[in-house]
Amino acid sequence: MVLEGDVGAGLIAIGAGLAVGLTGLGTGMAEKDIGAAAVGAITEDLSLFGKAMIFMVLPETIVIFGLVIAILGIFVM
Amino acid sequence: MLLPESMSRIVIVGTKTHMDEAIEAIYAVKAIHLIDHTVDADEGFSLGTPRPYSPKASERLLKVRAMEKDLGVTATTATGVIPEEEIKSQISSDSVELVEDEVMLVLDKRNDLNQRITELNATKKNLELLSKIDVDLELYSGYRSIVAMVGTVDEDPTSALQGCEVFFSPEKKGDNVVAVFAKVEDKDSVLSTLSECGFSEIAVPPIEGSALNALAKVERDLAACEADLENVSKDIEALLEKHKDFLKASEEELSIEVQKGEIPLRIANSDYTFVIDAWVPTAKVELVKNELETKVEGTYVEVVEEKRGRTIHEAEEQEERFQTVPSKLSNGQxxxxxxxxxxxxxxxxxxxxxxxxxxxxxxxxxxxxxxxxxxxxxxxxxxxxxxxxxxxxxxxxxxxxxxxxxxxxxxxxxxxxxxxxxxxxxxxxxxxxxxxxxxxxxxxxxxxxxxxxxxxxxxxxxxxxxxxxxxxxxxxxxxxxxxxxxxxxxxxxxxxxxxxxxxxxxxxxxxxxxxxxxxxxxxxxxxxxxxxxxxxxxxxxxxxxxxxxxxxxxxxxxxxxxxxxxxxxxxxxxxxxxxxxxxxxxxxxxxxxxxxxxxxxxxxxxxxxxxxxxxxxxxxxxxxxxxxxxxxxxxxxxxxxxxxxxxxxxxxxFDGGGTEYNPLKIKRNKTISNAKATKEV
Known part of the structure; x- marks a missing residue:
């Protein structure tokens, strides 16, 4: 089978997909545990909502990093 | 704007004979954040006791809240607003007790009816089972040498019960009914045989005649009770409409009274005087001092800290209860x-x-x-x-x-x-x-x-x-x-x-x-x-x-x-x-x-x-x-x-963990304060 088109561009696209996909998985795994604990804490004491939310959204940064790498890969490289 | 408003610490001293006026004045200035007195903090001072009107107000508040719960008055129930003076005079003329008598009369009736319906339902259930056996109800008792056992079983016990009169009614969906007439001396062995078949005894009601006739009568009684209950529910709804404004307003007024009446529990008291430690926004110190000293006889306000600084060591030098200053955030609208x-x-x-x-x-x-x-x-x-x-x-x-x-x-x-x-x-x-x-x-x-x-x-x-x-x-x-x-x-x-x-x-x-x-x-x-x-x-x-x-x-x-x-x-x-x-x-x-x-x-x-x-x-x-x-x-x-x-x-x-500035003040939703009512007129 002969590969058509630019192989480099394809590899960048795969890399970008992996960057977003894997970091998304990482974020999801981290938020799963934090979310469960946060809901438990809020059920006990509603005033903890703010703090729980901060902990809950902390791992989101991981997927943003993935997205930045993906964007850099696609648009800059 | 960036830092919480500057606060000052004051001490209010007064004679106990004017305590009620002082409490009123403290609430009226709406700027005093009370520092709770701790036991043995000052020699010669102790925590006080609630004001004389407080226990009665607490008792009435309990009654009002119980009535609200029974009648179904909730936080979202829309009610009218009653002037403070009017609700106060209603409460002092024992309106709470009068309304309670009226409400309890109907509620007692409802409770009686509910109990009767529960009993009738239980009897009905038993009679439905008993009606499957063609034996009159009075025949289950009144023997000297024979004992009757009636109940439900999982499987047919007839073959295992020799020498007994057995009536068995098989049902498709469980609850097979059995009536066994046995000699008194065989009772234990019959019971043990029956229990092997999953026997569960039914209480036979003390009624004569066939179970079907009895069942019809019970159903008639049940329908009558339910009709009565419906009427009582309508009465309760009418009572709710009639008293909801009073209940909500009196709950608010009594809560305020209880809150005010319990202030002595949070401040220092000697035999003849009271001492209140409090935080006040620095900008309002003069106003608070003037208001309290002019309005309440025998009261003196001392400014202990003109302005609390922001350094940590300044706070640490103070007694523990004076270390934390409440934060009054000063932001625009x-x-x-x-x-x-x-x-x-x-x-x-x-x-x-x-x-x-x-x-x-x-x-x-x-x-x-x-x-x-x-x-x-x-x-x-x-x-x-x-x-x-x-x-x-x-x-x-x-x-x-x-x-x-x-x-x-x-x-x-x-x-x-x-x-x-x-x-x-x-x-x-x-x-x-x-x-x-x-x-x-x-x-x-x-x-x-x-x-x-x-x-x-x-x-x-x-x-x-x-x-x-x-x-x-x-x-x-x-x-x-x-x-x-x-x-x-x-x-x-x-x-x-x-x-x-x-x-x-x-x-x-x-x-x-x-x-x-x-x-x-x-x-x-x-x-x-x-x-x-x-x-x-x-x-x-x-x-x-x-x-x-x-x-x-x-x-x-x-x-x-x-x-x-x-x-x-x-x-x-x-x-x-x-x-x-x-x-x-x-x-x-x-x-x-x-x-x-x-x-x-x-x-x-x-x-x-x-x-x-x-x-x-x-x-x-x-x-x-x-x-x-x-x-x-x-x-x-x-x-x-x-x-x-x-x-x-x-x-x-940002560290956080501060205490919110929470001045003593009265918030009225269901009652209008005297001052406001006069203004509106």
């Missing part, structure tokens, strides 16, 4: 709405910057930058303004505030920066995705370029999916500026708490670390990403390295290895701001796809612009799909902009 976001994390300490003003500026701005679309901004502004007008609930007001101000920023960014409405640029440009992306010029067939020329960048606006590199850079620069403000606040906090020298030792290192890491990463990005050569970036790189070394030198002594380990976190925080561009991109991507589906694919599939049906379907689909993006924007843009404040910014300088 608009900024005040954002205090909710600050309090979500914690109440600021007296000795630190209140971050509300920063949140009020940056939260809506970031929200607007992420949304950045005129089409989404207008509904946000309308919804936010409507919410602010109608709602008084603090949660909803906070959301409405963010939507309103965020909507304004989204309009500004959407019109003047992105030049975009509902995911489409106003003007066509060369950077649009050919064949897929459309502009309003193309959709409406009019020329808009002359209007936007000179207003928006490039004449067409920034493309969220085209000028990606620029938006990423912009996000990072915004992040650096935002975090730099956080560093300044952190230095300021430390300065007011410990003095500049200590603050520089404690926080100065991190300011250098922040600047150093930013410079290093700038240089690296220029070389690796932008493809610049090494030479022009040597200066920022070297300067950054020097700053980082200074940071490590300053912090290593007291923070150890953390001084190095936390350096990458600085870059993590800066990069976290790229979500400003990323969220905008994700929304633009969705809008691009949805616009293509609605205005190109579906429209052309159904016959193009000549077909009315095609246009209607396309417009409906277009509206629905954009509603989806709009709803997602509330969640994603709202949550992410909040997170940038709470995690990235506030973590740098």
């Amino acid at each position: 608009c900024v005040k709405e954002f205090e909710y976001c600050t309090k979500l994390v914690s109440v600021p300490k007296y000795q630190e910057i209140d971050p509300t003003i920063l949140i009020a500026i940056f939260l809506p701005m970031f929200f607007g930058l992420m949304v950045g679309d005129v089409g989404y901004a207008i509904p946000f502004i309308i919804l936010g303004a409507y919410g602010l007008k109608v709602t008084h609930h603090k949660d909803w007001r906070a959301i409405a505030t963010v939507l309103f101000f965020g909507g304004i920023w989204a309009f500004i960014f959407g019109f003047f920066f992105f030049g975009e409405c509902l995911g489409m640029h106003f003007c066509s440009s060369s950077h649009m995705v050919e064949g897929i992306e459309q502009s309003w010029e193309m959709v409406l067939g009019v020329e808009l370029s002359p209007i936007f020329e000179g207003i928006v960048p490039y004449g067409t606006g920034i493309g969220k999916l085209f000028h990606v590199g620029f938006l990423l850079k912009l996000s990072v620069y915004i992040g650096i500026a935002h975090l730099a403000i956080g560093r300044v606040c952190s230095m300021y906090n430390a300065t007011i708490q410990h003095g500049f020298k200590e603050a520089f030792k404690e926080k100065g290192g991190w300011v250098f670390g922040f600047a150093g890491m930013v410079l290093i990463c700038y240089a690296i990005a220029m070389i690796l990403v932008m493809g610049q050569s090494f030479e022009p970036n040597l200066i920022p790189l070297a300067l950054g390295a020097v700053f980082v070394i200074i940071e490590i030198a300053m912090n290593f002594k007291h923070e150890g290895i953390q001084a190095i380990l936390e350096l990458p976190g600085i870059i993590g925080n800066v990069l976290s701001y790229t979500r400003l561009a990323a969220i905008g991109m994700s929304k633009a991507g969705m809008a691009l796809a949805f616009n293509y589906i609605a205005l190109d694919m579906v429209l052309n599939m159904l016959g193009g612009t000549e077909s009315i049906v095609a246009i209607i379907v396309a417009v409906l689909l277009f509206s629905f799909l954009h509603l989806v993006i709009w709803t997602l924007a509330i969640l994603s843009a709202g949550l992410h902009s909040l997170r940038l404040q709470m995690v990235e910014l506030m973590n740098i300088f």
